[in-house]
Amino acid sequence: MLTEERHQLIRDQLAADGKVLAGELASRFGVSEDTVRRDLRELAKAGQLRRVYGGAVASAPFAAATLGQRSRHAVEEKTRLARAAVGLLSAGQSLFIDGGTTNEAIARAIPRDMELTVATNSLGVASALTDLPLVELIVLGGRYVPDLGTCVGADTLVAVAQLGADLFFLGSCGLDVARGVTAFDSAEAEVKRAMAKNSAGIVIAVTNDKLATAAPYRVAGADAIRHLVVEKTAPSATLADFQSRGAQVHFA
Amino acid sequence: MLTEERHQLIRDQLAADGKVLAGELASRFGVSEDTVRRDLRELAKAGQLRRVYGGAVASAPFAAATLGQRSRHAVEEKTRLARAAVGLLSAGQSLFIDGGTTNEAIARAIPRDMELTVATNSLGVASALTDLPLVELIVLGGRYVPDLGTCVGADTLVAVAQLGADLFFLGSCGLDVARGVTAFDSAEAEVKRAMAKNSAGIVIAVTNDKLATAAPYRVAGADAIRHLVVEKTAPSATLADFQSRGAQVHFA
DNA sequence: CTGCTTCTTGCATGAACAGGCAAAACATGC
């Protein structure tokens, strides 16, 4: 049995069942589980499936899976970032918070006794804030994009234009010193730009994998970032670049 | 059974029923309750559900609060109403859906393969619809009112004014033949009136306890109701009054 | 208050895992 043959059969079963078990594949192919695990590792590296304990599941057939997958990834890190980011807040401030799992974690980390005004176009962030009694929540409506978990479009832009905020928590973006803050979607970038324009300061909290990456649509230059919240393990050279552009760096 | 599989099944049931019971999941999955609780803890940490004593509920804001308090016993009735109400839909329609637990149940009851355009000012309804691939979701933003679970205010009215719908699912109101459809809050009533004005037909699904009751703020007259979805046990005298005003009565 | 259920925490066990190593199969060059 050829390696490539096994890979194809694994892909086939994933397409059919949505999952595969390492042990089951091993006995079906007549090879050891180690070999199967190696196959799964390779396919996972190629992004064709997602490795889980005991086997693997289809990587991202549905949007829900994508969002769920992203949010399960690096939960610990994002919670730590969120706690550090919340430390930047003071009572009575008004905020823009846009989409992304890190921003949702930040919303969940806001203490119950903090008085804030928050405007968000992310349903996840909004949900997290509904329980907080002292938060005045303004939902920025518009066309909802499942992949992003946020509302975008002309209606959203109009709603943003009528508001101002002390801080803008800008999420789910690429971050590169030369190219600045970038987004993956045109409409999403527009909303981010509008929020940035109406905010006194921008806060970005990112995991290491977002650092030194860029996406197609430019949102703002690196010098627009006031606070940058990163993991302790973030490469210091990159951080120094951002600091020289005026960003305060906070370690989670 | 993969851990990942259980998580997905839990998410599925939450999307369908709005709640899960730890013991019931344990026996269904063939694992100990400890394992289920661990699953629930993880999903809660990722913000995908909300932990409650005995199990978990959907993290949707309003659903959690009300499922906990106001209508724990009426869940089944509302699910039945929802199924009947969904029967009034046809593919390609556009809808307004406002707030209330009954409307959230209706949103959850919409089949995955139905193509619709839905505009809502309820975060609970919006959350329930985010998973449906064929639903174009428009969020009507504005100032969020935790008690209602909906957005209201001038921004919301502006957003509503730009849209039109075939049907308007009007929720959480008092219903009386003489006083018509009434709401408990002034701003809420304004939004409902705006939605009613821009809709071709109004659908109201109510449990018996809402029948023949009235709230302070008038939304529409009884003759504006096109479809009335009620429990089988609803008092026929009251229903006859509504029918004489032009409403079609549907039993759940 | 009392008794019951549910929940969290810590722990032990077995399964699943990654990395290193060596043998076998295969290809390549002389």
Add this chain to the structure above:
DNA sequence: GCATGTTTTGCCTGTTCATGCAAGAAGCAG
């Protein structure tokens, strides 16, 4: 044909992960 290098594979070793069990804490009902 023979030697050499590469790839694939299975096995071994220590590590990580998932799970069930037990004990104590917390929540709920009467």
